[in-house]
Amino acid sequence: MRLTSLRLRLVVVFALVALTAAVSASGIAYWLNRDAVLTRTQNAALNDFRQSLADTTGTLPLRPRCEQLQEAAERMAASTQRYEVLLVDRDREGRSCAAPSGNGRFTLDTVPGTLRTAVDEERPAEVGDGLPYHLYWQRITLDGAPYLVGGTRVIGGGPTGYMLKSLSSEREDLNSLAWSLGVATALALVGSALLAQAAASTVLRPVQRLGDAARRLGEGKLDTRLRVSGTDELAELSRTFNAAAASLEARVEELSAREAASRRFVADMSHELRTPLTAITAVTEVLEEEYDNLDPMVAPAVRLVVDETRRLGTLVENLMEVTRFDAGTARLVLDEVDVADMVTACIDARAWLDAVELDTERGLVARLDPRRLDVILANLIGNALKHGGSPVRVTVRPDDGGLAVEVRDHGPGIPEEVLPHVFDRFYKASASRPRSEGSGLGLSIALENAHIHGGDISAANHPEGGAVFRLRLPVDAARPGTDQPREDTD
Numbered sequence: 001m002r003l004t005s006l007r008l009r010l011v012v013v014f015a016l017v018a019l020t021a022a023v024s025a026s027g028i029a030y031w032l033n034r035d036a037v038l039t040r041t042q043n044a045a046l047n048d049f050r051q052s053l054a055d056t057t058g059t060l061p062l063r064p065r066c067e068q069l070q071e072a073a074e075r076m077a078a079s080t081q082r083y084e085v086l087l088v089d090r091d092r093e094g095r096s097c098a099a100p101s102g103n104g105r106f107t108l109d110t111v112p113g114t115l116r117t118a119v120d121e122e123r124p125a126e127v128g129d130g131l132p133y134h135l136y137w138q139r140i141t142l143d144g145a146p147y148l149v150g151g152t153r154v155i156g157g158g159p160t161g162y163m164l165k166s167l168s169s170e171r172e173d174l175n176s177l178a179w180s181l182g183v184a185t186a187l188a189l190v191g192s193a194l195l196a197q198a199a200a201s202t203v204l205r206p207v208q209r210l211g212d213a214a215r216r217l218g219e220g221k222l223d224t225r226l227r228v229s230g231t232d233e234l235a236e237l238s239r240t241f242n243a244a245a246a247s248l249e250a251r252v253e254e255l256s257a258r259e260a261a262s263r264r265f266v267a268d269m270s271h272e273l274r275t276p277l278t279a280i281t282a283v284t285e286v287l288e289e290e291y292d293n294l295d296p297m298v299a300p301a302v303r304l305v306v307d308e309t310r311r312l313g314t315l316v317e318n319l320m321e322v323t324r325f326d327a328g329t330a331r332l333v334l335d336e337v338d339v340a341d342m343v344t345a346c347i348d349a350r351a352w353l354d355a356v357e358l359d360t361e362r363g364l365v366a367r368l369d370p371r372r373l374d375v376i377l378a379n380l381i382g383n384a385l386k387h388g389g390s391p392v393r394v395t396v397r398p399d400d401g402g403l404a405v406e407v408r409d410h411g412p413g414i415p416e417e418v419l420p421h422v423f424d425r426f427y428k429a430s431a432s433r434p435r436s437e438g439s440g441l442g443l444s445i446a447l448e449n450a451h452i453h454g455g456d457i458s459a460a461n462h463p464e465g466g467a468v469f470r471l472r473l474p475v476d477a478a479r480p481g482t483d484q485p486r487e488d489t490d
Helices: 006-057 066-077 113-120 168-218 233-289 299-327 339-349 370-387 442-452
Strands: 084-090 096-100 136-142 145-153 160-166 335-338 356-360 365-368 392-399 402-408 456-461 467-474
Touching (some): 006 136, 006 160, 006 168, 066 084, 066 096, 145 168, 168 233, 233 299, 299 442, 339 356, 339 365, 339 392, 339 402, 370 402, 370 467, 442 467
Parallel strands (some): 356 392
Antiparallel strands (some): 084 160, 145 160, 335 365, 392 402, 402 467
């Protein structure tokens, strides 16, 4: 499971650090206390045993009887340290005698062999403190309970003494200490989690405010600002954000003003051009009617003027249409239309019947703007004829509750680097030919007209060659769900 929340990651990190520190501290405290408790108990018992063995064996004969060893062991076991004693020696007949205190469960078999060997081994005089025998001890476990076993030989001749002391009370004390340290560790873990939560809230609250502000800024609310308090890094980040937001707001306002001025200029220029263009168009129409009577030297110039005037008129109309889209004033005039009849009428009006193959289903009626649909179809089919050549195939089919119009040519297709830009305004596929018969606005206007209907246009290359443009439209452009302005005159 991935930790995707920064708050959760902070809490986990705090908890892990606190847990590591608490466990380490508890472990160190436990082992220090354990060593101190066991060492204190061990030293007290061994020192008492050494002193008691010296005092008791000083009154025994050189070869004591077993009864005497038994009595001596009982006297030694009566110590306040509460340990059991085992005395081992040889009697007058040379027989070995092991006399335990109490109930006699403490035997030589209880004493580890390594300890007996160390106790019985006489050290050379030049080693250590020069004494031949020393007191040795070892911790063992009997029937699941901890014990301390110690032993030594009396120097100068005498019995060998062993002691057995239970460490159960010390183990209980250490278990209680372990439980206490465990509880303390758990409390430290809970406390660290609460502290981490508080720290995360303190740190993440400004970050959350910054994220909300960035989100509002991304939504276009450029007057968004953060309240700055303090002098830490988060406060400096808030100041930086405010400065960036102010700079962005100023820049956007500047660009918006420039864009608005540019739109007004284009709109005003288009309107201003219409008056002289109307006059020029009237003149060119007269010249075109008299074309057959013109001097052959003048006729080509007249034809050029007529064609360029028409091209200029189309460009002006396109510019005015673009300004309406940009200003948001474009409106739909909806009507019930037969899409197949609309496609046929568009092709017939432009004398494209010989160059276009039509594959449509009759009876596909939709509520659309006929003029704008004609503009879309004319641009798509005209673009296919211009760049792909005939035959151009137009297919109309129902599509997921809407309509789909596909225009395919059999030309070389669209270069991959051009595909993302085919609907861009004034885009030319070849930079070396900036002036061509088209204005570079046709496909852009077609796409805007599709969007205002709540539809879309996509461009791709067909696997078998040629370019394919797919127009998708709803069956009712007035249906709720699209946010484009429209006006129904029915």
